[in-house]
Amino acid sequence: MAVKSDNQIKLQDGHLVGYAEYGDLQGKPVLHFHGLPSSRLELHRSAIEQIAERLHARVIVVERPGIGLSDYHPYTIVSWPNIVTEFADALHLERFAVMGLSSGGKYVAACAWKIPDRLTAAGILNGSCPFDLPGAKETLSKKDRQVYHLADKVPWRFGLVLGKVARDIRKDPTSFFSLFTEVSEPDRRALELADVKESFEEMVTEAFHQGTRGVALDWELESRSWGFSLEEIRMPVTIWHGEMDTIVPVEQAHILKESIPTVHATFFPDEGHVSLLVHHYEEILAPMVS
Numbered sequence: 300m301a302v303k304s305d306n307q308i309k310l311q312d313g314h315l316v317g318y319a320e321y322g323d324l325q326g327k328p329v330l331h332f333h334g335l336p337s338s339r340l341e342l343h344r345s346a347i348e349q350i351a352e353r354l355h356a357r358v359i360v361v362e363r364p365g366i367g368l369s370d371y372h373p374y375t376i377v378s379w380p381n382i383v384t385e386f387a388d389a390l391h392l393e394r395f396a397v398m399g400l401s402s403g404g405k406y407v408a409a410c411a412w413k414i415p416d417r418l419t420a421a422g423i424l425n426g427s428c429p430f431d432l433p434g435a436k437e438t439l440s441k442k443d444r445q446v447y448h449l450a451d452k453v454p455w456r457f458g459l460v461l462g463k464v465a466r467d468i469r470k471d472p473t474s475f476f477s478l479f480t481e482v483s484e485p486d487r488r489a490l491e492l493a494d495v496k497e498s499f500e501e502m503v504t505e506a507f508h509q510g511t512r513g514v515a516l517d518w519e520l521e522s523r524s525w526g527f528s529l530e531e532i533r534m535p536v537t538i539w540h541g542e543m544d545t546i547v548p549v550e551q552a553h554i555l556k557e558s559i560p561t562v563h564a565t566f567f568p569d570e571g572h573v574s575l576l577v578h579h580y581e582e583i584l585a586p587m588v589s
Contacts, residue, residue, distance in 0.1 A: 303319065303320040303324070304319040304320075304339065304340065304343060305317075305319070305368065306318050306319065306320065306339075306368075307368050307369075308386065308389050308390065309389075310382070310385050310386070310389070311385060312372075314364070314369075314370040314372055315368065315369060315370045316361065316362065316368075316369050316370075316382070316386055317338075317339055317361075317362040317366070317367045317368025317369040318339050318359055318360060318361050318362060318368075318386075319339035319340060319342070319343065319359070319360045320357060320358065320359050320360075321342055321343075321347065321348045321351050321352075321358045321360070322348060322350075322351025322352045322354070322355075322356045322357055322358045323351065323352050323354075323355045323356060323357055324357055325355075325357070326351075326352075326354070326355035326356050326357040326588065327355060327356055327357060327395075327396070327419070327588040328357045328359060328387075328390075328392050328395040328396070329356050329357065329358045329359065329395065329396040329397070329398055329420075329584070329587050329588060330359050330361055330383065330386075330387070330395055330396070330397045330398070331358055331359065331360045331361070331397075331398050331399070331400070331403070332360075332361060332363075332397065332398070332399035332400070332403030332404075332406040332407060333360055333361075333362070333363075333366075333400060333403050333502070334400045334401030334402050334403055335401065335402035335403075335506075335514065335517050335518060335521065336366075336503055336506035336507065336514045336517075337366075337400075337401075337403075337502045337503065337506055338360075338362055338366055338367040338501075338502050338503075338505035338506045338508070339360040339361070339362045339367050339368070339502075339505070340360075340367075340498065340501045340502040340505050341360055341400065341498075341502045342358060342360055342498075343498050343501055343502065344494050344495065344498045345494065346494065346577075346580075347576075347580055350580055350581045350584060351584065353581075354581070354584055354585055354588055355588065356584055356587070356588045358584070359390070361383070361386060363379070363406075363513065363517055364382075364513055364516070365509055365510075365512045365513020365514070365516060365517075366506055366508075366509075366513040366514065366517070367505045367506065367508050367509075368508065369513070371509060371512050371513050371516075373516070374516075375520065375526060376405055376406065376409050376520055376525045376526055376527075377409055377413065377525070377526040377527055379406045379409050379410070380409050380410045380412075380413040380414045383397070383406075383410055383414070384414055384417060387417065393417075394417055394418065394419050395417065395418065395419060396418065396419045396420035396421065396422070396587040396588065397410045397411075397418055397420075397421050397422070398421075398422040398423075398424065398583075398584075398587055399422070399423055399424065399426060400424045400425060400426075400576065401424070401425050401426060401427065401546065401547055401572065402426075402427055402517065402521055403426070404423035404424070404425075404426020404427060404555075405426065405427065405429070405520075405521065405525055407421050407422065407423050407426070407536070408421075408423065408426075408525070408529060408532065408536070408555075408559070409525065409526075409527065411532045411534050411536050412527050412529075412531055412532045413527075415532075415533060415534040418534060419587075420535075420537070420586065420587045420588075421534060421535070421536045421537070422536070422537045422538075422539070422583065422586070422587055423536065423537070423538045423539070423555065424538075424539050424540075424575065424576065424583060425539070425540050425541060425544055425546070425547050425552075425572050425575055425576075426538065426540075426547065426551070426552070426555065427521065427547045427551050428551040428552075428554040428555045428558070429524060429525045429529070430447065430522065430523075431524050432529075432554055432558060433554075434550070434554060435551065435554055437550075438548045438550040438551050438554075439548075446518075447518075447521070447522040448522075450515070450518040450519045450521070450522040451519060451522035451523055454515065454519055457515060457518065457519075458511055458512075458515050461511040461514055461515050461518075462511055464511075465507040465510070465511055465514075468503055468504055468507065469504065481545060482545060482546075482571075483541075483543045483544065483545045483571035483572070483574075484543070484571075485541070485543050485569060485570055485571040485573075485574035486543075486544075486545075486546075486571035486572055486573040486574050488574065489571070489573045489574040489577045489578075490573060492577070495573070495577055499573070529555070529558040529559045530558060530559075530560060532559050532560065532561060533560070533561060534561060535561045535562075535563065536559050536561060536562045536563075537562070537563050537564075537565075537586060538552055538555055538556060538562055538563070538564040538565070539564075539565050539566075539567070539575065539579070539583050540552035540564070540565075540566055540567070540575070541566075541567045541569075541570030541571045541572060541574065541575040542566050542567060542568045542569075542570070543568075543569065543570060543571045544570075544571050544572045544575075545571065545572070546571075546572040547572060549566065552564060552566070567579065
């Protein structure tokens with residue numbers, strides 16, 4: 300089993316991008332875009348690594364600017380595909396699949412819109428939708444609305460909130476859930492598994508490796524317009540979503556489904572935000588490398 304978890308590569312502008320590789324390092328490449336707050340360690344579990352190797356998938360988790368080992372610099376959702384293209388070129392990847400978990404889904408959509416000629420497949424796992432679409436804000440809890448309002452309108456104050464979150468996470472990584480609504484029962488059970496809990500603690504802690512700026516910017520981008528129309532996406536996009544997800548409600552997946560012309564969606568009635576990845580990663584990854 301191959302795991303290379305602490306990698307960096309330099310882009311033409313001198314900025315470093317942190318990433319981890321799992322599975323078959325000679326296999327079909329899948330660029331994985333992590334959630335928020337998360338990092339390149341999002342898939343650092345032996346069960347996931349074994350699945351990737353069995354499917355001959357070279358899974359590469361790419362950290363966004365200011366996260367983990369990636370240098371901080373301003374970027375946007377629509378400029379992310381440019382970073383991805385240069386990153387892929389540096390690794391000599393001509394074509395590749397992209398997959399995004401949770402907040403990483405918007406970056407998958409941006410790639411499907413902007414660089415479809417480079418992609419072999421695109422998948423969104425428990426992904427959020429743009430909040431400027433009809434009905435999107437109504438899917439958010441009162442607490443979610445407060446968090447996104449701070450990130451969008453009062454970013455300096457949101458930075459202070461994240462500073463406390465980062466300090467609390469060092470003591471107890473699961474305290475990160477204080478930013479969200481109540482965790483679903485499937486997710487609670489999944490997080491009780493020793494390897495899942497360990498992986499979760501690693502990925503969240505590493506998100507704040509360089510402080511809060513990268514996480515704050517990611518959240519700020521999430522709170523605003525994505526900068527392009529989902530209706531302009533022409534390549535196939537696959538969506539998977541747990542119907543018991545309380546972090547990103549399933550209604551957001553339905554909004555994505557109605558907005559992307561070439562989408563195929565699968566819903567899992569007994570899964571949540573974390574448990575879907577834990578229980579169904581093989582059937583999710585397989586079409587990305589088929």
